[in-house]
Each structure stands twice: as structure tokens, then as C-alpha cells.
Amino acid sequence: MQENKDSLALRAISVMIALIAFILGLLASVAALSGDEYGRVNLLLSLFLFALLPAFGLLATAVFLSLGRRSGIAALLVELRVTPKRFAALLARQGGAAQRQRILFSLSQGWLLSFVAGNLLGFALMLLAMDISFVWRSTLLEASDLLPVLDFVAMPWSFWSAAQPSLEMLSQTQDFRLQGSPNDANYVGQWWRFLLAAQLCYSLSPRTLLWLIAKNRLTRKTETLSTDQNRKVSAENPISEIDRLAKSVTEIPVDSILFDLAHTPDSLLSDIGERLQVATIHRTPVDLHSQLQRVDYANSPALVVLVRSWEPPLAELADSLREELTAEQQSNLFIAPIDWVSAPQKNERLVEPQVAHTQEWRRFCASAVDCTHLSLYGAKP
Amino acid sequence: MSALTLPRFAVVGHPNKGKSSIVAALAQNDSVEISSRSGTTLQAAAFKIRVDDASYTLIDTPGFQRPRRALAWLNQHASSADQRREAIALFVSSDDCAAQFPDEVALLKPISEGAAILYVVDGSRPYNPDYEAEMEILRWCGQPSMALINPIESDAHIDTWQQALSQFFKVVRVFNPMLADRLRRDEILEAFAVIAPEWRTQIDLVRANYTQQDQIRIVDAGKLLAETLELLCSYQLNQQTLSKSQAEKLKPVLEARYFVEMRAIESAAHRRLKELFDYRNLDSEIIDLPIEGDLFDTEKWVVWGLNRQQLALTAAIAGAGTGAAFDVATGGSSLLIGATTGALLAGGGTWFGADKIARSKVMGLPLGGFEARHGPSANRNFPYVVTGRFLGLLEALQNRTHARRDILTITDSTLQDKIDTLQSHQRKALTAAFHRLSSQKVVDDLPNTLRPLLEAMSQMTFK
Numbered sequence: 020m021q022e023n024k025d026s027l028a029l030r031a032i033s034v035m036i037a038l039i040a041f042i043l044g045l046l047a048s049v050a051a052l053s054g055d056e057y058g059r060v061n062l063l064l065s066l067f068l069f070a071l072l073p074a075f076g077l078l079a080t081a082v083f084l085s086l087g088r089r090s091g092i093a094a095l096l097v098e099l100r101v102t103p104k105r106f107a108a109l110l111a112r113q114g115g116a117a118q119r120q121r122i123l124f125s126l127s128q129g130w131l132l133s134f135v136a137g138n139l140l141g142f143a144l145m146l147l148a149m150d151i152s153f154v155w156r157s158t159l160l161e162a163s164d165l166l167p168v169l170d171f172v173a174m175p176w177s178f179w180s181a182a183q184p185s186l187e188m189l190s191q192t193q194d195f196r197l198q199g200s201p202n203d204a205n206y207v208g209q210w211w212r213f214l215l216a217a218q219l220c221y222s223l224s225p226r227t228l229l230w231l232i233a234k235n236r237l238t239r240k241t242e243t244l245s246t247d248q249n250r251k252v253s254a255e256n257p258i259s260e261i262d263r264l265a266k267s268v269t270e271i272p273v274d275s276i277l278f279d280l281a282h283t284p285d286s287l288l289s290d291i292g293e294r295l296q297v298a299t300i301h302r303t304p305v306d307l308h309s310q311l312q313r314v315d316y317a318n319s320p321a322l323v324v325l326v327r328s329w330e331p332p333l334a335e336l337a338d339s340l341r342e343e344l345t346a347e348q349q350s351n352l353f354i355a356p357i358d359w360v361s362a363p364q365k366n367e368r369l370v371e372p373q374v375a376h377t378q379e380w381r382r383f384c385a386s387a388v389d390c391t392h393l394s395l396y397g398a399k400p
Numbered sequence: 401m402s403a404l405t406l407p408r409f410a411v412v413g414h415p416n417k418g419k420s421s422i423v424a425a426l427a428q429n430d431s432v433e434i435s436s437r438s439g440t441t442l443q444a445a446a447f448k449i450r451v452d453d454a455s456y457t458l459i460d461t462p463g464f465q466r467p468r469r470a471l472a473w474l475n476q477h478a479s480s481a482d483q484r485r486e487a488i489a490l491f492v493s494s495d496d497c498a499a500q501f502p503d504e505v506a507l508l509k510p511i512s513e514g515a516a517i518l519y520v521v522d523g524s525r526p527y528n529p530d531y532e533a534e535m536e537i538l539r540w541c542g543q544p545s546m547a548l549i550n551p552i553e554s555d556a557h558i559d560t561w562q563q564a565l566s567q568f569f570k571v572v573r574v575f576n577p578m579l580a581d582r583l584r585r586d587e588i589l590e591a592f593a594v595i596a597p598e599w600r601t602q603i604d605l606v607r608a609n610y611t612q613q614d615q616i617r618i619v620d621a622g623k624l625l626a627e628t629l630e631l632l633c634s635y636q637l638n639q640q641t642l643s644k645s646q647a648e649k650l651k652p653v654l655e656a657r658y659f660v661e662m663r664a665i666e667s668a669a670h671r672r673l674k675e676l677f678d679y680r681n682l683d684s685e686i687i688d689l690p691i692e693g694d695l696f697d698t699e700k701w702v703v704w705g706l707n708r709q710q711l712a713l714t715a716a717i718a719g720a721g722t723g724a725a726f727d728v729a730t731g732g733s734s735l736l737i738g739a740t741t742g743a744l745l746a747g748g749g750t751w752f753g754a755d756k757i758a759r760s761k762v763m764g765l766p767l768g769g770f771e772a773r774h775g776p777s778a779n780r781n782f783p784y785v786v787t788g789r790f791l792g793l794l795e796a797l798q799n800r801t802h803a804r805r806d807i808l809t810i811t812d813s814t815l816q817d818k819i820d821t822l823q824s825h826q827r828k829a830l831t832a833a834f835h836r837l838s839s840q841k842v843v844d845d846l847p848n849t850l851r852p853l854l855e856a857m858s859q860m861t862f863k
Contacts, residue, residue, distance in 0.1 A: 039718065043718070043721045043722075046721070046722055046725045047724075047725050047728070049725070050724075050725030050726060050728050051725070051728050064728060068728065118627075282528060282529070282530075306468075327525075327528070329522075329525050330414070330525075330528070330530075331414070331415040331438030331463070332438070333415070333464070333465050333466070333467075334465035334466055334503070335465060335466040335467070335468060335469060338466065338469070375436045375437075379437060379438060
């Protein structure tokens, strides 16, 4: 929000400066073309305003661009604190240095374009409302000396013959104040085409082009920055944590059958067997499938399967249990995930399985085979 | 280079042994789904890792669910070693197998299409012969293979796992995706090239590009820090009012907004830094940015927010311009009298008439008033504080892996240690730059001034 406010404030100030530049441009044209009491306007001074000054400006821009200081003179003015503090502060809040340079470059081209537009409007108004006689004066130069320079200046619009200088035009418009006003009226008015072409070529066209490029780059970069900031990688939905958990017990009927799928150490396994008072222990069956087929369920009230708590339940275990046990037998099935530690010189002892592991097995009991979870850790010996 | 000839590694193993974590750490992608629940990965998912013009692919796969039965099926379809690869090909293409062994088909398919094998086990738990069926299946594939022992909780059983795994795999490495810095990752990439020499050129290019990418990231981080410093050190809030008392009443409002927005600027910079290091889902926490001192002030303004001095200067320039037009019109014979007079008249008139202008109204709107301001911070230490916090995050990101999903707590980096490692001229340039920043002056080429500091930090991190 602050960013938007700043941008709007910056734009308002910028428009104000552009307006001032436009008025200055207009006044400069009017002043340059006012002439003396005979309506005579110094061609060379007009040329200075409409061709030489813009050409130097373009050269300065090119130099700053090649040095990598896109904001050029405008940046220097900001640095020298000539600009209003508010403008400098607003500018400072526009992203990083590179972004600020882009903004300043775009704004300064806009201001220069406004000045040029003011120039052109003043030029047009003066041509419409005044009878301007363009003359030139020089103590040192002759028409033949000046012609090559003007020809060089007019090279870019060589296709426009009416706007080209000629020796005859130059000779006929050279003014000597002592002689009064002997200039040929046919020629003194013709220079406006040359001056217009100079403005179009050295001011309006390049500045418009630079302004468009600067504006385009700024817009593109601003959009990129905005996209970057808004970019978010959508995260996968977490798996639902509300899955059903099987009932958990700590005791089972005596004389059950125990299957050890956990590769439980001998001492620990016999402890567990004693504690549960099981009838039979089947140690680490290689093929659970066939082992389950050989069990006499008629004399066994329940079946206990010991598993390693940290190993996730596999579909293979669920397949075997589902295939070999009836629904009733599954209801008398207990799965006991265990964890243990081995202390040097001592027997292994059970430790409490991690909560995540217990949950994993209880989910398995509920969803895969509909059996009961047996917690051996903490159960009474 | 076609997609199939580019290096491809299928990360396979028992469920919940950290396969996805390994993919996230190696791919440096924190959007890889990791869960403490088994069976999270249901389909093989390929992550193409592009590092400039080099790339390789890691394929995250579901864990083995029916290894013994799958091996039994394979044994029925291959009576001798020469038929094993064909049996695997038949297994992955069979509709019956896809129905009976969906997980095994999903994980073996990329391997049968040419991917090398990265087999992952948990080194914190004892070896279990139940794993032998799946290792046997992988051996049948006949593809280049490597085992990674992931010490999820501890390294208690690494030795026994190494002994067992070396019988099935040519290369066995210990790799903890939660602690894997760039050197560890590079070691694994080097091991990839060992198991699959035909991919060495591409993998070496990836490694070289990773090194280059690290350097580019430091440069980009320097630019981001420079932007952030410039923004935070010059940040100011202002509000125009009609009277001084109204302006002073705004103090608490502006103060609160200033703190919130300064912190928002810093948060945005931290988010961009995380994104620079490919952390797009990482949550972090940090103590609030300390902003000290009374930064509130009020000042009179006249027209367009300019103060008396600025308004007089603007008027003088405009007056000089107008007068200069007169000078041009006279062909210079006025000897710049126009410009001088214009500047003096306009500037002087505005200076002395500023109060009157401020009191006047145009269409009911006042031309002047007071401005309440908060900021910018002029504290000399402020740029150091911002930099310390930024480098704290940078350091944490460089030490972190994309497999971690916990909240990152950012602590200030010990800035002085890093500054001490700089050369004398670099230290001076940094001090001068920070001084200019705290005086709200523009610093030329701030990113390059900051770069040695970031490089020093980076070197200390990986020492």
C-alpha cells in the first residue's frame, strides 16, 4: 500500500516537473524566435537551441549510458541534493539502486521530452503568429565556411530537399546591421524548414525513442519484480491425520500363539513369551504364509505377531494375514510392535516405541487387517 | 543429449527410510513431500535438477511393499542369471504385476528404463535380513548401483549395514540428508560418477556448475542486501497536516506504522533470500528488528510539499530560465541580466512570501501546512544490525538442507569476525558505505562493497 502511495506521489511530482519543463521549452522557443524590431532572428542562436543543445544532450546521455549510469545528469542532481528532499526520499523508497536508476532514467527522458514538446509548440506558434526573418551574422565566417557545417547537420534529412541549406540561401540571409535590412525576403523565411527538421531529428525523435525504451524496460522489470514476489510454490496437501487407529491393549488371553517377525533377541523373546504366557513361539518364520497355514486355531484363543516398531508395516504382511486368517481369527489377532536396546554385558530390554511408530502400526491394524494393537512396553510382567 | 542418456538415479528402498529426504537434499528442493508416515510416496516422481547447462534426474519412488513375493514371481520367470533382466522387464510391463505389486512395478520401472540405483537404508537401526529380498531384486536389474546409509537417529549400526550392503552394492556411502552441506552433496555426486562412468562428463559439469552457482548466489545475495540496506536506511513516513499540533498528534500512529513497515521490508528481503537458495516453503522466525531513537519530526511545507528553501530554489531556477529566454532573445547583449534578475526576483519573492503562500488557499485547498515525519533511522549501527541479521539468515541457509521441515530460527551473525577477515581497504570501504547509508546518502556500487563480506562469510561457513 505504501508502495502505491509512493508511486503516486512520485508520479505527481514528476508530472509537475514535466509541466514546468514544457513551459520552459515553450518560453525558450518564444524567446529565441522573438527577434528584433524588424522580426530578424539570429539563425545561429536558434540552431544552438534547436540542434546543438539537444545533440550535446544526446551525447551526454550516450556517455552516461555507456558508463552504466542510466540516470545520468538526473542522478547527479539527486546526489547533489538540488532536487526537493521529498522527491529524493520518494525515489529512495523505489526498490534497489538498479530500479531507482531505471525510474530516474525514465522520468528524466519524460521531462526532456516535455521540454522538446514545449519547444516545438513555441516554434509552431511563432511561425503562425509572426513574420520571422531568419538571418545570420558573423564577423569571422563566410557563407562558404558555414555551408559544410550546415550540410553535415542536415545530413539525416537529406531526402527532404526543401529543408536543405544552400549557398544561395546562406548568402542571401547574411545580415550586416550597418546595411539595415537588405536580405532577400524569399530566403529569410525558408530557414524554418531546416530548423524544424533539426528539432525533429535531434530532439523529438531520439528523446521519444529513449523515453519509450526506458518506459518499456521499467514496466517490464516492475512486472517481473511483482511476479517474483507473488510467486509461491503450492505445497502438497498434508495427509489427513484423522485416520482410524486400532484399539490398543496391554494384555491378551493366555495360551496364545506367538509369531516373532521382529528377529527378537533370544533372551528378550523368552521374557515376552513368559510374560504373555503363550503356548507356542514361532521364531522368525521365513515364510509367514505357510507357517500360518499350519497353525491349529481351534486350540488357540489368540494369535500374537511381534514386529519391529521402527519398520513400517508392509503390504506383504497384510496380504498374508488377510489370506490365511478368517474375519473371526483376525479379531483375535494382536500385533505387538516392539523396540529394544542392547546394553553391553547385559540382556536386551524393551524400550517404549516412538509415538509415530506406534501410530503407524495402529493405523495398519485398523485399516489392513482389522486386528488389535498390543502394547508390551509398560505392561505388567 | 537425449533425456534417456542424461544421468538418472532412482532412489529406492524400504518405506520410510528417508528416500524423499535424500531427493530433497540432493535436488535442493523443499517442495518434495516428506512425511514421517510410511507410504507417502505412491508413484515414482522424477525431479530434473538443472544447474545451468548441465542436468541430472533423481527419481523418488515408493518403498518396497511385497519384496518376497515379487522375488518369488521373478524366480518363477528366470531360471538362470542371463534371463533376470528380461524377467525384470516382463515384471514392469505386466498388467497382472501392476495389479499385484503396484509399488514394486512403480519403483522398478525407471530402473528398467536405464536409471542407476540409489538404495537407501537406515543406519541407526540394526541390520535386518528381511531386506535381502529387495536387495536381491535390485541386483537382478543389473544397473549401476550405490547404497546410501542414512543415519536417521544415530550412527549406531552403520558398520553392520556396511558389511551387508557391500555384498550387494559396488559403492556404499553414509549420507545424512538432514546435515548434508554442499561438500557432502558433492561427495555423493562424485560417487555417482564412480558407479556410472558413462555419465561422468555430465556429472562433473553439474558439480562445476554448482560451484559457480554458489558464487552467483553470493553476488545476488549482495545485491539483495544492498537494496535492503538502502531501503531500510532511507525509509521515512510522512503525513501532511494543516497545523503543527495536528502533526504532533500523528506521532504514535506514524511510529507504529513505521515499525511495522520496516519489519515488512526486512521480511520481504529475507523471503527473497530464501527463494534465492531455493527455499520456497521455509518458515522462519527472528526477533523484531530493533529500531532505536526518537525518529519523529515536523516541518513546515509550502506548495507541492516543498519547504521554504526548496520552494525558493525552484522559483529561482524558473525565474532564471525565464530571464535566460530574454537574454537569448537579445542575442546575449543583455549580459545575462535577464537570468540574474529573474532568479533574484523569483527566488527572493518566494523566500519572503513563503508564509503568505502557505496561508493562502486555491479553490478552498491550503497551499501550505505542516508535515509529520517518522524516520529515517540515523543510528550509525543500524546498517550493521540489518547486515548482521541478513548474514545470519544467509549462514543458516548455507548450513541447512532442503530435507528439513522445521522452522528456522534466525540469529544475528557475528559480523565483527567476518569484518576482521577483510583486507584493510575493504574494511574502510564498508565502514564508509555504512556511514553514508546511516546519513541517508547514496552509496555507489554498494553490492560490490558488500561482496567481500559475504564471500568471507561463505568461506568461514565451509571451512
